[in-house]
Amino acid sequence: MEPEQQDYKAHHIELRARDIGKLRTFEVAQEPEFELLIDDKPIRYGQLPDGSYALYEYAYDWTDNLIDLAKKFIDYRDSADNTRREIKAGEEN
């Protein structure tokens, strides 16, 4: 993986290399080498046995590319937020 930044639908996605020295100091070497951020907020992720990625918060969509996964998460989050708003509006009426 390489550090990377992309804008997607008014969101900013960034793959940032972690400070390995800091990782050793704090003995958190199990943390992945790259940090994924959406709009500067860290998004936790992990790797499945075949190497594909999943997000902690959006755990049932798996891809080999973290930036693509971040985009899918953004789409999913938007549609889920819409759905919740519709349900709420329906309940209030």
Added chain:
Amino acid sequence: MGVRKNYRNLTDVERDRFLQALLNLKSTGIIDEFAQMHAQHFFMGIHRSSHFLPWHREMLLRFEQELQIFHPDITIPYWDSTVDNNQNDPLFWNNNFLGQFNSLWRLRRALGSGLLSTAQAVDTNQNRSTYGTFWPELENPIHNRPHNWVGGVMADLASPGDPVFYLHHCWIDMLWAKWQLAHPGVAFESSGANLGLNDPLMEWPDRTPANVLNHHALGYTYDFEAPRIEGVAAFQANTGFLGVNINGTPSSWIDTDLGMMAGTSPSISRQE
């Protein structure tokens, strides 16, 4: 032997019993323990591996045994999301069934987010002839989609915090059982190192896939295979099933159709 059935066929008494048991397991912290355990092992071979089905079968069985401490007749019902695929379905999402948990347990559901698989896709999957082609498709997309469709807690690492998890995984387990019965003797295939038939399952080092292949030996059946009194002879001929008790529950089984070694049921020992 407990019969796991479609939630639609629960009697009022069975439904209320199940709901009360869930509330009880939440209050004692068991639901949160299961959710935490699932999150902890999420990336450690319980998904996207040949252990996906056996691990979740063992987990469900242990959860069912916890429910049975509340009432011995409880079995986990299943949700067939190819049929009940509407977020407005009152049977399922009403406050007198699983709807109540959304606000009660802060589950942040967003019913209807994304797609569900079709009955046709499930049929195609049921016709796969090897374990190695069967489980990956059953897991993704058939199993993955309902997690996202429900959304909120159900879409994250700790999804067993939403009771829908157990009904959904009960359906997945049923599809595995159905496939096993339709493909007698088809061998378990390992998807990688430490993911074989006799390798320990995460969390329960004394349990392996070999222990759980035969769900009858674990003490339950599914309604699709449950005998009707009037059809006993035909059922015996087709399945090797020996007989029924007066109430229609199986008295014993010959598991030739499962064609696999018998499993044994785990005994729950909880660390207090």
